[in-house]
Amino acid sequence: MTDQKVSSKLRVAIAGLGSIGTKIATALDQGIEGLALSAVAVRDPAKHQPFLAGLRQQPQILPVDQLGEAADIVVECAPSSQLRVIVEPAVTRGRSAVVVSVGGLLDNFDLVDLARAKGGRILVPTGALIGLDAVNAAALGTIHQVKMVTRKPIDGLKGAPFIVENKIDIDNLREPLKLFEGSARDAARGFPANVNVAVALSLAGIGPDRTQIQVWADPTVTRNVHRIEVEADSARFSMGIENIPSENPKTGIITALSVIALLRKQRATLCVGT
Ligand SMILES: NC(=O)C1=CN([C@@H]2O[C@H](COP(=O)(O)OP(=O)(O)OC[C@H]3O[C@@H](n4cnc5c(N)ncnc54)[C@H](OP(=O)(O)O)[C@@H]3O)[C@@H](O)[C@H]2O)C=CC1
Numbered sequence: 001m002t003d004q005k006v007s008s009k010l011r012v013a014i015a016g017l018g019s020i021g022t023k024i025a026t027a028l029d030q031g032i033e034g035l036a037l038s039a040v041a042v043r044d045p046a047k048h049q050p051f052l053a054g055l056r057q058q059p060q061i062l063p064v065d066q067l068g069e070a071a072d073i074v075v076e077c078a079p080s081s082q083l084r085v086i087v088e089p090a091v092t093r094g095r096s097a098v099v100v101s102v103g104g105l106l107d108n109f110d111l112v113d114l115a116r117a118k119g120g121r122i123l124v125p126t127g128a129l130i131g132l133d134a135v136n137a138a139a140l141g142t143i144h145q146v147k148m149v150t151r152k153p154i155d156g157l158k159g160a161p162f163i164v165e166n167k168i169d170i171d172n173l174r175e176p177l178k179l180f181e182g183s184a185r186d187a188a189r190g191f192p193a194n195v196n197v198a199v200a201l202s203l204a205g206i207g208p209d210r211t212q213i214q215v216w217a218d219p220t221v222t223r224n225v226h227r228i229e230v231e232a233d234s235a236r237f238s239m240g241i242e243n244i245p246s247e248n249p250k251t252g253i254i255t256a257l258s259v260i261a262l263l264r265k266q267r268a269t270l271c272v273g274t
């Protein structure tokens, strides 16, 4: 490879090396056209040393607020509580931030204005969902209604603030239980690690207050199941996805793949889908 090609690569940094971050790091290390893994930020570098040692090229290990110095694209894949400390410094430097903890964006929406002012970008992948291309397109006309129903196995919901605060016992469920029905915004507060998908859907469509979601604890399913109904002046469509959980039961395997697909599009010669 020529020096010119190496130096023209987009540098990608990853904040958080959990179920999503490790897959993205591995994909970048194995090679994505025009991209290179430049840095990572982790809470405890020693814990992640065995994983990092297995990479062919060693990325820098930096504090989260310095990732934007070492990268053109910073990928946030940490808990949503960390979203601001990861994204703010990156977009302040005019970098792109890929946000997977998209639920956390609702309480930090000023970051979008900041990115606009500084020439940065915030990119939300489709993540564990489906069809945001169609929702984006329909939103150019009029969307009348977006409804979503999420069903998750018990392990995928344990510890959600809504369940803890309302003292709901889901451990001994034998039948599906509807835990929540309301807006995507309220769902994101009650289930910050469970309904990022609903927030991504809402931002693609009619916003977090008009997008309606039900959340079910369902001992009869083994996958994270999402069903979506959209009624628009251009089309009516229904979408469904049944995600196989990753090593983190709250997170579908497809989420990391969606981010990798988004990264590939940054420099791919052939891009398919919007
Ligand atoms: N948009 C979407 O469709 C989806 C979004 N998500 C969201 O993506 C995010 C990541 O999910 P997932 O990878 O499964 O989560 P994991 O819990 O597997 O990984 C999170 C990682 O973040 C690290 N971390 C925690 N605090 C910090 C910090 N202060 N600085 C740097 N790193 C930190 C953790 O470190 P350590 O290893 O030391 O604990 C861990 O490695 C979550 O917010 C999740 O809700 C998930 C699924 C779908």
Ligand SMILES: O=C([O-])CC(=O)C(=O)O
Residues within 6 Å of the ligand: 128, 192, 193, 194, 195, 196, 197, 198, 224, 225, 243, 250, 251, 252, 253, 255
């Ligand atoms: O949206 C989320 O946070 C996770 C999710 O539903 C999934 O992985 O299917």
